[in-house]
Amino acid sequence: MNTLNKNDINILDLPDEILLIILQKLNMVDVFYSLVDLNKRFNQLIFDPLYIHHLDVTDKTSLDHNSPVDNQVFDQIRTKILPRLHCKVNKITVTSPSMEYIFNTIDYSQLHSLSLVNFQQETLLQYLTSDVIFCRILSDQITHLKVKIKGDIVVKLSNGNEQNLFTLILFLCKHLTDLTISQWFRSSLTDSTFNLTLMCPGSLTLTKMKINVNTFDDCLYILNGYFECLSTLIIDIYKISESTSNIDNTSKLPKLKYFSLISYFQTYAYDKRIVPLLRRMLNLEELTLLIAIVRIKLPYIDGTHLYNDFLVEMPRLNKFTFSINTLVYDNGVKIDLPSNDDIQNSFIKIGYQHLDSYANVMKTGGSCHVYSLPYQFDSFLHLTNSFRRDNFYTVRWLVMNDAYSFEHEFFQIISQDFPFLQRLNVINYEPQKNKQHPSRLIIFAQLYDLTIAFVHIDYIEEFLFETNIRLPRLTILGIKYESLAMVTNNFTNNAARLNCSQLRHITILEPYVRPENFHSYFPLL
Incomplete structure (x- = not known):
């Protein structure tokens, strides 16, 4: 049938x-x-x-x-x-275990683009120094190269000639026009990513670079004439701070058309370092900024400041995408801080109308966050209760911190406005005012990484108790051991068991000894 x-x-x-x-x-x-x-x-x-x-x-x-x-x-x-x-292959994306079989058995005559993902730094160095076939491909064929280093840290590597990865890649790739190097840094790394005492081969062909670096000096080094044809620079700087180096930050950069600067660490060096750099870019057509600025006894950075500081020097600029946080400390001196309406009007006056902002007055000063719309970044920093609702579909990482408590209803808003959130860091020591059983369950469907190490115990209960919030994909948790033991009643109660059942990694800074119940509560650790 x-x-x-x-x-x-x-x-x-x-x-x-x-x-x-x-x-x-x-x-x-x-x-x-x-x-x-x-x-x-x-x-x-x-x-x-x-x-x-x-x-x-x-x-x-x-x-x-x-x-x-x-x-x-x-x-x-x-x-x-x-x-x-x-x-028929023009581009290859490969991890290190497959490298030998991919390149040592087949000749890819049309290959010009290569993505190396999740490589250990030592492994990649070996390929760059000893694999003849791979080096020949880099030298003769590759014009587009992406490198993603696996792990939390990238250190300076040496092969006996004191050359690091960056230098080796530039030395080998004779026809490179587009280079991306992606890695993460730890806070203990404060030295320059590049060894400035060594001669760098530079590049006469490179037009686009996307790279993560440790210091602002690294950015200046890249723009110091080693890459004559560079027209696009997308750079993520771990920390922007003062420096005693004598790297030039005054010469004009007429060939640079697109510049993107992202730095999550709060900086005191906006006026002395960032502004002089941006004023050099007289032919810039597109600018992207995500920065967090600290100012002492000075007002917020608003549209008027940005125009006078560097936008006036960019007559060809046709697109400006930004997310700028300003934290002001008054040091006991009363400062007349502008209102949220004043901040937005300052941008409207210089021709930028698609933006939003929120400002907070504190005992020690104030804070302000202003950003272009639609929001383009994958991170959103220093969100407070003054946050104004919108659709933040691009955001994958959110940091929330405030001197006032975050209530359950506010987390409901966050789950709706940030539907694709994957990483969340909450910082708040104020207890919640409303601790009644919530009428509506909150679900963070995509969240896999949660840090609640610097919070009142209320927020640990808020996120780990399944009657408040569901976290179906949570695999990484940052928390203090004492708080975790308290909320779970020494890993015996069931209230947090569901949200903790999929955890594969727990970050606890202080030393601790796992009790017997710990292993049954977190079966996948």
């Missing part, structure tokens, strides 16, 4: 255009392993240059982290598939 309904649709009934879109949404590794040689039509689609031009041999997890491919799966791909597509 035929049970198929006439309305049933077979995937092969779909047109090629739709099937190709579906394939592009799937992991390429899964497509190779499951669909190659299944039938002639799938083979035509999979080996079509529109699909195969970007060879991505990584396994993307739900958090969009690239992981190595299973050995058995990759062995089949290496032997049965790679030889059939090598001449």
